[in-house]
Structure formats: C-alpha cells, structure tokens
C-alpha cells in the first residue's frame with residue numbers, strides 16, 4: 313500500500329501498512345484500481361466529446377467516484393467493486409458509440425482497454441496498477457511530486473464539481489479538464505514545466521467549480537446573512553447532519569417537517585444556518601452540535617438521536633453509535649446503513665426518522681450558548697465602506713484569514729494560539745473545519761465590524777477570495793498589497809485544490825501548515841516558494857510579527 317494524499321499520512325511520509333485514517337490496504341488498492349479505470353475512461357470521454365456524443369453520465373460518474381476515494385469518505389471495499397464495474401461498463405458503452413461514429417480506427421491507450429479479471433482478486437489487481445504507477449512515475453521525484461499534486465487536486469475539484477452538479481450547476485469545461493488531466497497522468501513524456509502548468513490549471517478549474525457551487529448555494533438558499541446559531545441542545549428528538557452537503561441537509565429538513573424532530577448541524581454544515589431560505593422554510597433546523605470532524609467519535613457517541621454523514625470527514629465508527637449512523641452519496645463504511653439515491657439524487661430518509669424517533673433525544677433544554685456564522689462575501693462586501701473607513705482611520709490594522717481543515721495532531725494548536733495572539737486592532741476571517749479551535753471565542757467588534765467572522769465551509773474559499781478581491785478593488789490596489797495574511801491549515805484533497813486556486817490567482821505569502829504535504833518534494837516546494845513566497849508556518853509569535861511588519 314502507498315498513500316500520502318492527506319496531512320496525517322504516517323510519519324509525514326506515506327501510509328504503507330495501514331492508513332492513519334483507518335483505511336486498510338485492501339480499500340486503498342481498489343481505490344487505486346478505480347482511479348486507473350477513470351484514467352482509462354478519460355481518453356474515451358474526450359474523443360466522445362470531440363465527436364459531439366453526450367458524455368454526461370460518464371462525467372458525473374467520474375466526479376462522484378473520484379470523490380469516494382478522498383480521505384475519510386468511503387471505507388467500503390464492496391462499494392469500490394461496484395464503482396469499478398460501473399467504470400468499465402460506462403467506458404465500453406461510450407467506446408462503442410465513438411467507434412460507430414468515427415470515420416477511422418482509433419488506437420486506444422493501455423488504460424482505455426484495460427479489463428480487470430473479474431474471477432481474480434481486484435485487490436491484487438489494484439496493488440499491481442499502483443506498483444506500476446509508482447514505478448512509471450517515480451524516477452524523477454519532482455515530476456512524481458507534481459503528478460500527485462495534480463491527482464490529489466483533481467480529487468478536490470471532483471468533489472466540488474459533484475456538489476455543484478447536485479445543485480444544477482455544471483460547465484463542460486470542468487468535465488473536459490478533469491478527463492484531460494486524468495489522461496495526462498498516463499502520459500510518460502511531460503516536462504516539469506508541463507506538470508507545474510497542469511497543477512495551476514487544476515487551481516483555475518477549481519475556482520470555476522467553487523464559483524458554480526457558490527451559485528448553486530446562493531440561487532437555492534439566498535446569500536448567507538450573519539446568523540446566531542444555538543450551540544445548546546433543546547429538549548426533543550434529534551437528527552444530526554454532518555459533512556458538507558447542503559442539498560442533502562435540505563432533503564432531510566423537508567422529510568422531517570412536522571415530525572417534531574429537531575435537526576442539528578455538525579462540522580462543516582454549521583454555515584448552513586446562514587442561508588436565509590433554509591432558516592425561513594425549516595424552523596426545525598435548530599442548532600449546531602459538536603466541533604470538528606476528528607472529535608466525532610466522542611460527539612456522536614453522546615448524541616441521543618440519528619446521525620447522517622453526507623460527505624467527509626467520516627472516521628471509522630465506534631460500536632456505541634454504529635446503529636444510529638447513516639451514510640449516503642459517495643460516503644460509506646462496511647456494515648453501516650447506506651441510503652440509496654432516488655431519481656432526484658436524494659434518498660428516502662424514512663429509516664433515519666424512524667431511528668431518531670426510537671432514540672431518547674434530548675431530555676431537557678441545555679443552558680444557552682451560541683455562535684455566529686454567515687459572513688460570506690455579500691455580507692462582508694455590503695459593509696465594505698465601513699471596513700475601508702476603519703482601515704483608513706487606523707482602527708483596523710490587518711486582516712488574517714485563518715482557515716482550512718482541522719485534525720487531531722497537537723501541532724494544530726498553532727492555529728488556536730495564533731488567533732489568541734492576534735492584536736485587538738486586527739480582524740480574523742475564518743472558514744472550514746479549522747475554525748472549531750476558536751469559533752466560539754468572544755473577540756468583540758471594531759466599530760460595528762466583528763473581529764471574528766465565519767465565511768463558511770472550505771468550499772466557501774470562493775467567498776473569501778471574492779472578499780479579498782472586492783476589498784483590493786475598493787482600495788484600488790492589488791490583492792497582495794492588502795493588509796491581509798492567509799494562515800492556512802490543510803488536511804485532505806479539497807484543501808490541495810483550494811491551495812492551487814490561490815496560487816493560480818497569484819496570491820503570495822501564504823503560510824501553510826501544520827506540516828507541508830508529504831507529496832511536495834523539496835524542489836517543487838522551492839519552485840512554489842520562489843514564485844509565490846509560499847511558506848511553512850513557524851511559531852504564532854514569529855509569523856504574527858512577520859505578517860504585521
């Protein structure tokens with residue numbers, strides 16, 4: 313087994329025996345085999361697009377199944393068997409259509425003609441394609457590094473494309489690029505420069521995917537507005553919804569209307585409370601429960617209702633709560649309830665409701681505690697006049713975007729300490745699950761401007777980018793001239809895609825931690841540092857001083 317796609321990779325070098333995330337070598341092997349099959353679909357899909365054949369099913373399938381291979385999404389080997397069968401079937405169907413229309417014979421790549429031996433172990437075949445990929449790619453460590461950067465960034469991009477598509481937002485440029493980049497991973501002769509350019513192109517396309525997702529969310533649910541969210545439970549039956557998928561959250565809200573069940577968000581669904589349409593239509597979208605993903609084994613064990621995981625980050629569940637846990641979409645775990653999609657892409661949540669009603673729920677109201685979310689681009693840019701005035705008058709000295717993923721490692725305390733030490737004339741914008749280290753911290757206001765603003769989920773990095781670009785425009789300066797520093801924490805592949813987007817936009821001086829990606833070689837890091845002054849975090853004191861200097 314070889315996997316180094318996330319930040320918690322073993323010894324900071326790669327998981328070889330067993331994944332630090334709980335992924336076994338068998339699951340890793342079938343994930344690698346699926347990725348190989350997707351690299352085989354890619355040239356067929358591109359040829360089909362060239363000939364005007366409808367590739368939509370293959371496009372969506374490629375994104376969803378790639379999403380399932382991301383960290384903490386799907387641990388169910390059988391689910392990957394199903395995806396692999398589907399990949400080969402879809403590829404062959406499309407190939408037949410292509411060959412019927414094409415006026416000349418087509419010579420397909422090895423990956424595009426690959427057929428697993430269904431009578432033999434798919435795990436062993438996955439291990440073999442994985443060994444071949446490493447053997448073919450790793451002679452040049454820097455090219456291997458960039459190939460992995462592209463591969464992992466593509467996974468993040470695929471997840472955003474998938475979410476956008478669920479909300480009716482699609483763009484063929486995303487799908488075409490995804491196939492082009494997957495096909496490139498089979499190309500033996502690309503130069504270092506080609507791979508750097510391809511990595512930046514992943515960033516560019518990821519910006520488009522996040523823009524579409526933002527449009528999907530805001531068209532359906534309105535622009536987020538600053539909203540107070542209860543952190544205390546209230547008496548009654550309860551369902552907890554985790555992950556990032558707001559469309560699935562809405563489906564749960566629709567199906568639980570008038571059941572008396574209160575719906576709580578968990579983890580990256582906290583920002584859902586900021587969407588006015590959800591709040592108005594579904595008063596039983598009550599509050600938020602728990603903190604970041606890595607605390608779920610404790611939080612879920614205590615939650616007295618049913619729990620639905622819509623996307624990452626799912627941890628291997630404990631037996632205390634296995635029977636009340638439900639997965640859907642790309643998420644899965646062996647022997648854990650899986651809710652199949654219906655035609656409208658959302659499942660029947662009857663079993664979840666039944667489970668919630670059979671569990672005790674909260675016996676009494678807890679003492680009030682609350683937090684605020686909903687400071688997305690519209691909310692912040694609507695008060696940009698006040699922000700600019702406060703900066704001009706010297707009331708706001710600096711902005712820090714402290715955001716990204718959380719995780720279990722102790723060195724992530726850096727981010728908590730960093731925010732603790734931010735001077736009182738500075739404002740902190742935050743997003744993604746890293747915020748749970750300080751999300752309920754009372755930081756006060758500067759004038760009417762809160763000193764701590766939650767922009768949203770990791771995918772709302774689009775909103776944070778628009779805030780930065782909007783302020784730069786209002787000040788009539790470049791974004792790198794703004795009194796703004798980005799202090800980012802990464803964990804999985806969406807964070808890789810977002811980082812590539814920020815680099816594609818030419819954003820400099822980003823500080824990244826808690827450790828640098830294992831798949832970035834020293835030379836590749838040196839290239840990125842030279843061009844963008846990308847830096848590893850050091851200490852909160854030193855980094856704060858450098859940012860404010």
Ligand code: FSO
Pocket residue numbers: 556579580605624625716717718744745746769770771803804805806807
């Ligand atoms: Fe966190 Fe997990 Fe949102 Fe990630 S819940 S770690 S970058 O999947 O996606 O921020």
Ligand code: SF4
Pocket residue numbers: 315316317318319320321322326327330331332333334335382383384
């Ligand atoms: Fe290791 Fe991360 Fe891969 Fe899991 S996803 S096997 S923790 S590198």
